[in-house]
Amino acid sequence: MGDKNDGLGLSLSLGYATQRNHHQQPSLKLNLMPLASQNKHKKPSWTDLFQSPDRTCDTRLFQRGLDMNRVPAAVADYDDETGVSSPNSTLSSFSGKRSERKQIGEETEAERASCSRGSDDEDGGDASRKKLRLSKEQSSVLEENFKEHNTLNPKEKLALAKQLNLRPRQVEVWFQNRRARTKLKQTEVDCEYLKRFCENLTEENRRLLKEVQELRALKLSPQLYMHMNPPTTLTMCPSCKRVVSSASSSSAAVVSSALAPIASNPQPQRPVPINPWAATPIHHRTFDAPASSS
DNA sequence: TTGGATAGTCCGATTACTTCA
DNA sequence: GGTGAAGTAATCGGACTATCC
Known part of the structure; x- marks a missing residue:
């Protein structure tokens, strides 16, 4: 039903490892896996482009990983603790059979009937939005x-709704x-x-x-080379692993x-390419959740 | 065991309303 | 007081999973 994206997808994954594996190394991966195999339940979106091929790091975990809301570690384990396994549905995997769930549904309807919104008033019956x-x-x-966790299971939803005197649907929304x-x-x-x-x-x-x-020019005219300052080059010595700048006195x-x-x-001292990523420090940025106005 | 129906959730896009400058 | 922009509650439609029969 949902596999409309069988083409080769190119996703750029930018993120930190999830809390399941505790590496805090930033990673930037170019992923050429078919998108359909990465996430077969969703149409590709911008966020899919950020999705790691690692199934343990789906979009949500990615969001959590880099996230500005700094979801605590409990979130990562949340699924296990509550028995919520499906990323898509909290209720579907809510433990209990449908007949049992029905009670909750009835409760929900009851809540809907009884609960108005927080303060006053004329919520009931008005069809207008x-x-x-x-x-x-x-x-x-x-x-x-x-x-604490950015999804709710039905119990939590009901409890919250009750606590806040809102309809469960409002909490869900x-x-x-x-x-x-x-x-x-x-x-x-x-x-x-x-x-x-x-x-x-x-x-x-x-x-x-x-x-x-500059190097090509030097190679073409070696006689000039003796009179020129060498270009600035970072070279790593394969044996001692030290980075040497060719601009220094010994760099020639x-x-x-x-x-x-x-x-x-026979044992060429070839310069080891320096990882360009290393030149761009990656900072884990966080920012506060938007203050919800009231 | 298989497959259709159903119920529930999620997301993205959009609408409609509120607040504020 | 009118207005536009920004914020956000609510709705819609499609996709998906789990469960039931």
């Missing part, structure tokens, strides 16, 4: 719960909208990050091209050895 502003307390309680806002902000953060990352790469590329040109030898024909040296 009235927009209800949640009170500050309601918003903050919801926010607290969202920080609030969580959905809150997730959407979180995701939107996360996307903005990711875009900004990628933009800067791209700028860094462009700059690095420009620098390297320039360096290549490194440069010349790098330029020397390999045939003349």
Whole structure:
């Protein structure tokens, strides 16, 4: 039914490892797996592009991983603790059979019938879409719960609704909208990050091209080489693993050895490419959840 | 065991309302 | 007081899973 995306997808995964594996190394992966195999239940979206091929790190976990809302570790284990296994449905996997669930459904209807919104009034019967502003307390309680886990199981939903004197549906909608806002902000953060990352790469590329040109020029006119300052080059010594800048006084030898024909040296001291990613520090950015107005 | 029906949730997009400058 | 922008509660439709029969 849902597999409409069998083509080769190209996803750029940008994120931190999940809390399940405790590596906090930032990673940027280019993934050429078919999108359908990565997530067969969703149409590809912008966030899918950020999705790790690792199934333990689906979009939500990714959001949590980089997340500005700093979901505590409990979230990662939440599924296990509550028996909620499906990423899609909290109720579907809510333990208990349908007949048992029906009671909850009835409760829900009862709640719907009995609960009005927080304060006054004329909620009942009015078919027109009235927009209800949640009170500050309601918003903050919801926010607290969202920080603990960004999805609700039916029990929690009912309890929250009862506590806040809202309809369960309102609680559910609030969580959905809150997730959407979180995701939107996360996307903005990711875009900004990628933009800067791209700028860094462009700059690095420009620098390297320039360096290549200079090296070629040197090779063509070795007599000039003696009178020129060597270009700035970072070279790593394979044996001692030390990075040597060719701009330093002793660097000419490194440069010349790098330029020397390999045939003349049975154990060529070839420069080891420096990882360009290392030049762009990745900071785990966090920011506060938007204050819900009331 | 298989498959259709049903119920529930999720998400993305959108609408409609509220608040504020 | 009118207005536009921003924020957000609510709705819609499609996709998906779990369960029942």
